[in-house]
Amino acid sequence: MLTLEEVLVRQGAFEIAADFSVKSGARVALIGPSGAGKSTVLSVIAGFIAPVRGRLTMSGADVTGAAPGARPLSILFQDSNLFPHLTVFQNVALGIRPNLKLSAEEQARTMAALENVGLAGFEDRKPAALSGGQQSRAALARVLLRDTPLLLLDEPFSALGPALKVEMLDLVQSIAAENGTTLLMVTHDPEDALRICESAILVADGRAHAPVPTAGLLDNPPDSLRDYLGK
Amino acid sequence: MADRFQPINWITVSGGAVVLLLTCLSFGTLGAVAWRAEAVSNLGPQEWSAVRFTLWQAFLSSLFSVVLAIPVARAFARRQFWGRQALITLLGAPFILPVIVAVLGLIAVFGRTGLVSQFIGLFGFEPVQIYGLHGVVLAHVFFNLPLATRLILQGWLDVPGERFRLAQSLNFGTGDMFRHLEWPMLRRVVPGAFMVIFLICTTSFAVALALGGGPKSTTIELAIYQAFKFDFDLSKAALLALLQFAICGALALISLWISVPGGQGAGLDRVTPRQDGSVWLDGLWIGLAAAFLLVPLAMITARGVGGLTELPGSIWGAALRSVLVATASALLTVALVLPLALLAQSLKAGGRLVEAVGYVSIAASPLVMGTGLFILTFAWIDPVSLALPVTMLVNAAMSLPFALRAVMPGLAQVEADYGRLASSLRMSGWARLRWLVLPRMRRPLAFGAALAGALSMGDLGVIALFANPENQTLPLALYQLMGAYRMEGAFGAALLLLTLSLAMFWLIDRGGRRDVDA
Numbered sequence: 001m002l003t004l005e006e007v008l009v010r011q012g013a014f015e016i017a018a019d020f021s022v023k024s025g026a027r028v029a030l031i032g033p034s035g036a037g038k039s040t041v042l043s044v045i046a047g048f049i050a051p052v053r054g055r056l057t058m059s060g061a062d063v064t065g066a067a068p069g070a071r072p073l074s075i076l077f078q079d080s081n082l083f084p085h086l087t088v089f090q091n092v093a094l095g096i097r098p099n100l101k102l103s104a105e106e107q108a109r110t111m112a113a114l115e116n117v118g119l120a121g122f123e124d125r126k127p128a129a130l131s132g133g134q135q136s137r138a139a140l141a142r143v144l145l146r147d148t149p150l151l152l153l154d155e156p157f158s159a160l161g162p163a164l165k166v167e168m169l170d171l172v173q174s175i176a177a178e179n180g181t182t183l184l185m186v187t188h189d190p191e192d193a194l195r196i197c198e199s200a201i202l203v204a205d206g207r208a209h210a211p212v213p214t215a216g217l218l219d220n221p222p223d224s225l226r227d228y229l230g231k
Numbered sequence: 232m233a234d235r236f237q238p239i240n241w242i243t244v245s246g247g248a249v250v251l252l253l254t255c256l257s258f259g260t261l262g263a264v265a266w267r268a269e270a271v272s273n274l275g276p277q278e279w280s281a282v283r284f285t286l287w288q289a290f291l292s293s294l295f296s297v298v299l300a301i302p303v304a305r306a307f308a309r310r311q312f313w314g315r316q317a318l319i320t321l322l323g324a325p326f327i328l329p330v331i332v333a334v335l336g337l338i339a340v341f342g343r344t345g346l347v348s349q350f351i352g353l354f355g356f357e358p359v360q361i362y363g364l365h366g367v368v369l370a371h372v373f374f375n376l377p378l379a380t381r382l383i384l385q386g387w388l389d390v391p392g393e394r395f396r397l398a399q400s401l402n403f404g405t406g407d408m409f410r411h412l413e414w415p416m417l418r419r420v421v422p423g424a425f426m427v428i429f430l431i432c433t434t435s436f437a438v439a440l441a442l443g444g445g446p447k448s449t450t451i452e453l454a455i456y457q458a459f460k461f462d463f464d465l466s467k468a469a470l471l472a473l474l475q476f477a478i479c480g481a482l483a484l485i486s487l488w489i490s491v492p493g494g495q496g497a498g499l500d501r502v503t504p505r506q507d508g509s510v511w512l513d514g515l516w517i518g519l520a521a522a523f524l525l526v527p528l529a530m531i532t533a534r535g536v537g538g539l540t541e542l543p544g545s546i547w548g549a550a551l552r553s554v555l556v557a558t559a560s561a562l563l564t565v566a567l568v569l570p571l572a573l574l575a576q577s578l579k580a581g582g583r584l585v586e587a588v589g590y591v592s593i594a595a596s597p598l599v600m601g602t603g604l605f606i607l608t609f610a611w612i613d614p615v616s617l618a619l620p621v622t623m624l625v626n627a628a629m630s631l632p633f634a635l636r637a638v639m640p641g642l643a644q645v646e647a648d649y650g651r652l653a654s655s656l657r658m659s660g661w662a663r664l665r666w667l668v669l670p671r672m673r674r675p676l677a678f679g680a681a682l683a684g685a686l687s688m689g690d691l692g693v694i695a696l697f698a699n700p701e702n703q704t705l706p707l708a709l710y711q712l713m714g715a716y717r718m719e720g721a722f723g724a725a726l727l728l729l730t731l732s733l734a735m736f737w738l739i740d741r742g743g744r745r746d747v748d749a
Contacts, residue, residue, distance in 0.1 A: 048651055069657025080648050085670040099662035 007054030018208035029193035032203035076156035089123035095142035246574025260603020268466030289432035292371035300379035306513035308387035322377035329689025330437040336527025366442035386420035479594030535726025553705040561684035563627040601693030626687035634679030641675035677743020685736040
């Protein structure tokens with residue numbers, strides 16, 4: 001579904017190489033020491049950073065030079081996933097209509113997505129009037145509505161408490177399973193990876209390695225990961 | 232980072248149009264004035280004396296402003312007291328104060344019959360004179376001492392409080408503190424503050440018009456006015472304007488090299504707790520600075536209330552015209568600054584250059600701008616009907632640098648915070664402007680518009696050239712009342728103008744703050 005062919009990224013003196021593919025419908029974690037470039041890899045896939053070399057394909061189409069909005073994916077950032085000046089409804093509806101000119105059918109679909117994540121009745125509120133968990137749900141409602149084949153998560157739940165984070169991960173898992181979405185998720189917590197990702201990509205030593213089964217990687221980590229995990 | 236993927240066509244077109252308009256306003260009008268000049272006149276001794284006076288008064292004004300601001304800023308930095316925040320806010324007020332109002336207030340305090348003259352008269356001294364070099368410098372210090380204080384106070388508060396704590400734990404005296412902590416900061420901040428004020432005072436017109444004049448105290452801008460008004464010598468005016476561009480350009484280059492402090496006023500409410508220095512001395516400095524700012528304004532208010540009944544009937548028409556011109560000028564400033572800022576933001580290499588075009592009008596002469604516009608259009612349009620629109624346009628161009636200064640950091644922040652999210656949602660063009668940029672830029676845009684409105688309301692520039700009872704503005708009417716020695720009426724008009732300017736600023740700025748989500 002997603003392939004990075006001999007991709008090389010350069011950010012000043014920092015370089016990272018990636019050459020791997022992810023199968024359709026797979027749920028993959030990106031694990032590695034902090035500063036290794038996990039978020040950078042995600043930014044390249046999302047189109048915010050152009051690689052200096054290599055090719056990127058999604059569902060067979062070359063997207064190497066495509067604008068972020070033209071790629072068949074949704075992304076949730078660490079923060080600022082909602083516009084504070086727009087209502088929850090507008091924030092979610094932006095996922096299908098960037099100009100917010102919605103048909104009656106699109107309005108109904110937006111409401112349905114809100115209902116699906118348990119935010120029915122919150123559509124007219126501004127994000128500031130929501131709890132942290134509700135804000136995450138609103139962002140996930142937009143992911144649900146967009147229904148893109150690929151979902152990228154750049155630790156969007158790291159500010160939530162442990163129980164709430166697990167709740168959100170489970171919601172992500174059920175959304176991904178329902179729509180057959182391919183999931184790529186940056187995490188610094190091995191527990192998160194084990195919980196919903198059957199495979200994991202190790203990002204370390206200037207390289208994003210090919211995905212391997214999560215449990216195997218964590219049970220028998222290479223040196224670069226062992227120091228980080230503290231095992 | 233994501234900008235490269237944005238379709239920038241509409242930004243290029245609208246921003247490019249603004250760049251073109253501003254270039255025409257600054258240089259095209261100068262060209263028009265030079266083109267219409269009938270004979271080439273050389274700059275004589277009078278003009279060179281104006282250049283010398285301009286530089287000398289600007290030097291003295293910035294020197295006094297900066298030197299006096301240092302103890303005042305230090306007092307603010309290390310003392311916490313009731314009303315401190317209000318006083319610091321007040322330090323921002325002279326910027327939006329109509330120049331002619333402040334001049335009248337200063338005359339009421341330092342003039343021949345002012346408070347100071349009356350007081351020393353009790354001891355048999357001669358009354359003081361305010362007209363001439365020292366009057367011009369006095370007025371410039373009145374406007375720029377607060378600015379310098381804010382800039383230097385910012386420098387003081389940028390020194391981490393931990394360093395002062397460490398210094399106190401090492402038992403540093405005031406001298407040690409100065410040598411190790413304050414002197415390095417001042418060396419970094421003061422030259423920039425000095426340059427900013429020097430630049431502002433170089434292009435001063437209204438102060439020189441009201442308090443200067445005569446062959447010995449004429450600024451370049453005032454000489455341009457006289458060249459138009461009394462000699463109708465277009466080539467002399469154009470030459471003087473070129474000279475002013477050259478001087479300001481040189482000053483701008485020096486400023487770039489010196490690095491000018493930001494002074495956006497963030498976090499000025501902090502105090503670094505310290506035990507050194509004399510509380511009484513600090514109190515004296517703050518008291519003197521506050522009195523210097525407040526007494527002239529209090530005089531305007533006190534004498535203005537009585538003067539309201541002395542106002543000629545024509546004043547209300549002038550006030551209405553001023554409100555209309557200021558409102559239109561504020562709107563136009565927003566319409567100019569937004570495309571310009573968006574274009575500067577979207578370009579990588581040329582962005583700084585586009586931004587620079589927005590700052591050029593600081594060096595331009597509004598009088599040349601206005602005259603150039605008349606020359607270019609008078610064949611088709613009746614000049615009298617054009618006086619107010621030209622004033623509005625020139626005012627907007629002159630306010631643009633300040634509005635741009637308010638808008639650019641905000642725009643960069645919006646891109647940094649939400650640019651990636653918007654790009655990932657395919658928000659571009661109008662949708663991005665409508666649903667991201669405009670709502671998030673409301674505060675800085677409104678602040679820029681409020682500045683433009685207040686500046687335009689108090690402007691005594693282009694309109695002075697085309698004085699005509701039918702298109703008089705309030706500042707001009709006030710200036711003419713002063714010229715006719717109708718002082719009670721002048722104080723009444725000044726109070727009216729002061730109130731309208733502050734109200735204009737407050738209303739627009741508040742409009743941008745209401746219901747804004749964090």
